Structure formats: structure tokens, C-alpha cells
Amino acid sequence: MTEACSTLRESLVLTEALSPEQAEILTDDALCFVASLADKFASRVPELLAAREVRQQRIDVGTLPDFLPETESIRQGDWTIRGIPSDLQDRRLEITGPVDRKMVINALNANVKVFMADFEDSFAPAWPQVVEGQRNLRDAVNGTISYTHPDTGKRYQLNDNPARLICRVRGLHLTEKHVEWQGKPIPGALFDFALYFFHNYRRLLETGSGPYFYVPKLQAYQEAAWWSDVFSFAEDEFGLSRGTIKATVLIETLPAVFEMDEILYHLRDHIVALNCGRWDYIFSYIKTLRNHPDRVLPDRQVVTMDKPFLNAYSRLLVKTCHKRGALAMGGMAAFIPSKDPAENQQVLDKIEKDKTLEANNGHDGTWIAHPGLADTAKAVFDRALGDKPNQLHISREQDAPITAADLLAPCDGERTEAGMRHNIRVAVQYIEAWISGNGCVPIYGLMEDAATAEISRASIWQWIKHQKPLSNGQVVTKALFEQYLSEEMKVLEHELGADVFARGQYQQAAALMAQLTTSDELVNFLTLPGYQYLP
Template structure:
């Protein structure tokens, strides 16, 4: 470790031998170089988000930017797509836990997105373990033995392509300080994954590939481009070695897809419909707009006009510029009940057919057991093609801001509200206990579901919306429902599990988030303070 790094980069708690294999001197020197150069630009990017949101709160609506019209009308394309990213008909995602990494890479999929973000609870130990697990997978040395039954897990000969999703710009890594200030979690995740693995990835015929979440503006994409260019120059790598897929999962970003592609054109290969977070962002963006309050979460499906327009616009925008257009997540998990499982498979078939017909190049699943069903839909759509880049949707009428912002029809029900309460409390309890990927009522949930659930109820309270049974949603009614649903959870889970868990703490957090005067940006910000 250099003297400068010792002076400026500090760790809380101080490092021990236990972390030395991940946080080597050279890795920390690179992390310190990145943080020194780029960390202090993030606050202004986050402040710009707040300034824009203030205009929406005052009644403005998102729209395409007049000042970047020349980018949208220009004749340009992205640099190109590596061979192992040209066929992404099916991707699986999950946290970088050891068994999960092996099973996901072995699944009948083309890509595994190892997730340090929404399906991950970033306690310090698991963050470092996740880096270890991915390095072992890339080096083909990873194995796992189930301590309960001794079952062995090893990589197959032809594992899926690996992509790392780093944390969003809003999240800190509180255990690493630069001049006394916590560094961005995004830089920590990126620096370690890149430094530890880029050589082996390139030797394996792949490369350092990343998923970038929660972007809201092309200026944020430009920041990432600067990070990538600095890194490539630092390691004397050709421009475009690092490749990124951007999740379009915020409402402001859908109006800047062309600009985001342009800002990252040397490095970007695809945009992705991060639709659950997109729904959450729709609620946040329109938190002060009583005419755009969403109905029950369960009925806000991709068939709804505002979501279908988003999907089609993403396909058209990406393919025009030579980038791929990835579909969204199927969060279902297989059921042991044959009738229920048939229902799940039918839902997968319908959802993925819509995406394939819109022209998407691939899609996501959360469970290996559903890979065959989802992949079969895209196998049929693609035929002998690797992707659908030839689907340009040139005959489509232009998709307008009005279509993208259209109010969503559907009922608001007490049953839906109570279901949201139970799901959010269970997810928050798991997250603050260190687990960010949780099976709940037949779905593999991540933070986006809990975010939609609590934000939706907050908005119903804010605008005193009526439910289908005539009841008005108030803070008092919500608190009554929360107390009653905690009793339901205790019965469902059993008193032993309930009392040993952090359910009361989760309920308190849910109550605070849902009844506060201001809608909190992310529940993970307050939840992170409760993690080790």
C-alpha cells in the first residue's frame, strides 16, 4: 500500500488478515485512484435528480429534451458487441452467493447477472465474499458443499457469460472512507470486480462486463463513461474493452435513452427494461400528481399502455443504434403443485411472448427451473438468429410523451394493500437480516417489489384514495392494517420464526416509510444503516 493510500483511504472497522485476499494493496491503490478522481462528482449528479424532481412535484411532466434533439436525429451507432454478448436470449439474475453463482452459471441460460444491487443486502462480509465467489467462478475453481447433506456443486464445462451489476450511484460503501467520507458503493464494486478479474476474463475470451442500475440522466451515463475510459487508459487496454448494459428503470431515463446510448457509445451494448423499478420510479416521479396514482401492483402488467410503450420505444431506440434491447424479469418460481405450476408456466409464456413480439433480444428469469420455458419462447422467435437487431420497428408511429406517461387503469383494493404490507414487511425483514433475494408467495422478490409496495401505499395515503370497497386510505387505516397483517404473518410463519426474526423492526421501518411527510427515495438507504 502506498503512503498516499494509507493516508487517504481508511476502513471501518480496520482491515484484518481476513480481508487481505480481496483488499490487496494494489487493488486498494486502484480503488483510491478511482475514488479520488470520480467520487466528488456524484453529489452534483444526485442533486440534479432532486432539482428535476422538484419540477415534477410542482406539476411539470417528463419529456424529451429539446437541447439534445441533435443526438436523437443524428446518424451514429454504438461501437459494437462482443461475440459472447450477441446472444442473450435468456439471462438469470441473483446475488453473488457461492451456491447461487454455480447454479446460475450452470443453468440453461446465456448470461448470469451477479447482483450487488437490488437482490443483495450489502453487509460488509457478504460484499467481500461476493467478490471472492465471482473471481473463483471466472478462474473455474469455484465449488460448494452443502453442509446439511454434503451435496457437491461444481461448474459445468460451458458456463454462462458473467455480468456484474454494481450498486447504484445513491448507495455508499460505509466501510471504506476517502478523507473521512464514505466512497460510492458503485465505485467499490466496479473497482474490485474489474481489478481482480479483467485479465482472466479477457484470457477466457470474454471481458469485464457490467450492468449499471438506476440511471436517471445522460450526465450520469457520461460519468460512467469517464470511469471506464480512465480505467482502460490506466491499464493500457483498448477503448471499448469494458462493456455495459444500462437498466432503463427510471421514468426520467426513458426520455433520454438515445442520449444515454450516445454518452456511452464506446462501451454500451444494450439497454434493459428494468420494469419493476420503472413502476416504482413512476410512483416517485408522480408522487404529487393525484391523476396518475397507480392501482394494485398486481394489475400493473406489461400489457398496460404506458409500460408497453416503454418496451416498444426501448426496442426501437436500441436497434436503431446497433444496441440490444433486453426484456424484463419473470420473478415466478416453480411450484410443487402441478396445477399452480402450470399456471406459472402459462404466465411465463404470455409475458415472454409479449417481449419477443415487441422485438426484444432476450429476457430475464429469477429461477433456473423456469429457464427452459422462457428460453423456448425466444428460441421460437429467433429461429437461427442470435438476436432481433434486425427488428427496427420503422413502421411504428412515433411514441409520444403522453403514451409513456399515460395514467394506468385498474382497481385499488384493500386485499391488494394488505398483500403489499405483508410482502414489504417480509422483504424488509430479510434485507436488514442480510438477505436481499427472498421467495415470498411464489415469487422471487428483490428490493423493487418492496419499494413499489410501500411507495404505492404512501401515494394512496397522500391523495386519500378510495378503495374498491369504499374505504378511504389514510395513515390511521394503514396503521390498523399493518397491525392486523403482522398478526397474519405471525400465524403464517409460526411464532418461533416470527419472534426470532426482525419482523417488528421491519414493521416499524415500513410504518415510518409509508406515513412520512416526504416519500423516501430508497428504503435501502435507511436499511443500510442497520447492516453490519
């Protein structure tokens, strides 16, 4: 460690004592790299977040999102991304999940091409799990990961040909409170990126792969440019050629859909794909257009990818990516298999329909949340791709131009009492799991993560704000929500059992749900107030 690096390292403060296992990951050299990134890039994050708020203020007072006139030359320009490595050319099916040890093994062994190991929406970033997750990924990259179940004694280990590993880091809005830089918590995104890159880039390159990342929650091309600078700095620090680090960016915010060309352009040395992060995108539609009473969404259950505004988003993403030589990844199927054969067939039929729409739109691959759905989802893309690794040949150039009006189109459908009550139960159960340290939870046949819970609570907030009526004629007010919340807590206690309910943090979750749903201003992310509950 150089003297300059040692000085930087001293400016980095860990607020927790390290166990021997944690010290394997948080070595002085690793923390020196973290400090170097923080020194160069941490101060720019608040500026990027502030720019989001300025834009949102304009939208709140009536200016609808649109394509940027000042970057038209980028959209009209004849350019492509640097290229896609051979081991990322075929991504017809990806699975995602948190970074606990058993999950990592099972996901890498699933019948998929890629496992996105998640430090973000399906993960509650309690400090022990954050560091343990990095250790699990290091062991997976080295092929040494194994797990023995403490009760059954069953042993889990990697198969001979595991899926390709991509690490999803935290969004720019999240911090890591246990690591301080100049007296402030470090951006969680930098911490996650630094540790995964530092511990794994060499082994990944030796095995013919590379350090690959998923980047979430971007809202503007300036944020993509920031990430490009981070990646380039890391490559230069370790003597790697430009473009060694590759990233897939999730288009999961409404502002970002208007800047896809610009995001690809500013990350052109490093980017390989964009992804339809559909659940967060729906949440962002609500959040971005929160002050617009003509853009209020119906029940979450009917906001499906065949709705005009979502189908336009999917098709525009495909067209934009393929024009620039990037892959266009489809969205998450959050269903989980059912033990009841009839119900399970209904799940598989929904998967078939959803993935067929994506494949027909020209997507190069798609996501699932459970290994039990892999065969069904993969078969759809196997048929669509034939002997090709992807659908980059589908240009959609004959499509009519997709306009801002298409992307912002109001969505039809009912707002129902049953839908509102369902939203309440889902959100409370998810929040309870998250503040208890579990970010990925099966609830009512779906694998819920932060994005789906965000839709549930933000929808009701918007219904209250605009005094929208339900199909039964009742107007949604704070008082009606509080009545339903109280009643649905009794339903949950009955469903879960009194003992489970009493042992959990359901009352704390309900209080947080009420705070988020009845506040005068819409809280940007439930994980921000939720983070205070995590160790």
C-alpha cells in the first residue's frame, strides 16, 4: 500500500469492529481502493441527487417528461457501443436474488445463462449480510463456495457449468452507514462496486470472463457519465484496458426512458445492455407523475406489460439498444411455482404469455425470480432465438416513432377495495421482512422485492392525494386507508397465526407503512426510512 493510499485509507472510518471473516474482505488494500473511489467520486453523488429533485419540481408544477432537445445530436448520431464480450452474447434467461450463500449456489446452478447477484432491491443491507455477501461472491468466482444446511445436513455446491455472474450494486440514493468518508456515510454503490471488483476482477479475467455489473435506478445521462468515470478510474488503477468492466443499466425510472440513447452513449465503452426494470418503472411512473391526476394508475394487478405505456417502453428499449449494438433485456416474472397442479399451470401460462410478448417485441432475454420457472421461460426464448444467441438483428426500424405521449399514456383499469386491501397486506408484510433483514419474500404467490412494495404504497398515496374513488364508490382518504390498515392487520394476524405475528415486527411495519402512505410529500424510497431499522 502506497503512502498516498495509506493516507486515504486513514480518512475512511468503519463504525463496526470486524470479525475475522469480515476482515478477509475488508482488507487494508481493499479499503484503500474504496477510499480512492470515495475521494474521487463520493462528493458528486449529492449533486446528482439534487438534480433529480430540481427536475421533479418542474414535473410537479406541470412540465411532463420529454426527450431532451439539447441531446438530439446524440439521438440522431451514427454511433455504437464498444462491444459485447463473447460470454455475454447469450443472455436469454437470467435469474436474480440476494447474495446469501445458499441462494448464490442454487441460482448459479439453475437452468439460466446469468445470475444477477443482488445488493439492491431483493436485499436488505444489514451490515453483516453486506460483507458476507461479498465473501459469498468471492467464493463463487473462485469456485470454492459450498453450503451445508444446519438442520438437514444437505450440502450445496456448484455444478460444473454454472451461470455467468453479474453483480448488482446499490442505487445512488442509498448509503452504507457503517463506512464513513470525511464524516459522512459512503455511497453504497461505490462500496459494493469497489469490493466486488477488487476481489474478483483478476480471477474473472483469468477464466475468460470479466467484472460485470448491473447498475440500477439511473434517472439521467449525467449519472451514467458518473458511472463511466468510476469504471474508467478502476481500470486505470489496475492497469486494465478500457472497456474491461461491463455494465447493464436498468431502465427502471420514467425520466431515464427519455434518455436511453444518452445513457448508452455516455457509457459506450462499458455498457452492453439495457434492461426493462418493469416493477420499479411502474413505481417511478407513479412517483414522477404524482401531481398529475390524469395519470393515476389502477390496481397494481392490472398494470401489465400489454398496457400501451408499458408496451411502448419495451419496444422503444429494443429499438434503441439494437440500433446501438446493445442487448435489450426483458423484465422480471415475479411469480413463484405453486404446489397445487392447477394453480401451477396457471402460473406457467402467465409466464408463457408474458415472455412471448417480450420475445415478440425483440428482447434478447428475460428475468425470473425462481428456478422452478426457468424451463418455461427459457423455452420461449429458445423458440424465438433459434440458433442465434440474441435478437440484435431485430431493429424495429419500421415501427412508427414512439412519442412522449405514448410513454406517458394514462392506463385504464379499476381501483378496487380488494386491490387496495391487497396492496396494504403486501406492503406491510414486505416492510416487516425488510426491516427484519430479508429483502426477498414470497407473498401470495409472488416473489416480492422492494420495487413491488413501492408500487403498493405509492399507489395508495396517490389515490389519497387526488381523492380517487374506488369501484365501490368510496373515495380514498387518509381515514379510509387507516381504517383498512387496521382491519388488514387483523387479517394478517389470522393468516400468519398469533405467535408468528407477535414475534415479528408487524406493528413497526404498519407504522412505517402509515407514515409513508399518509405523508404530505411522497417519500422517494421506502428503504431510506427503513434503513434505520437495520443493524
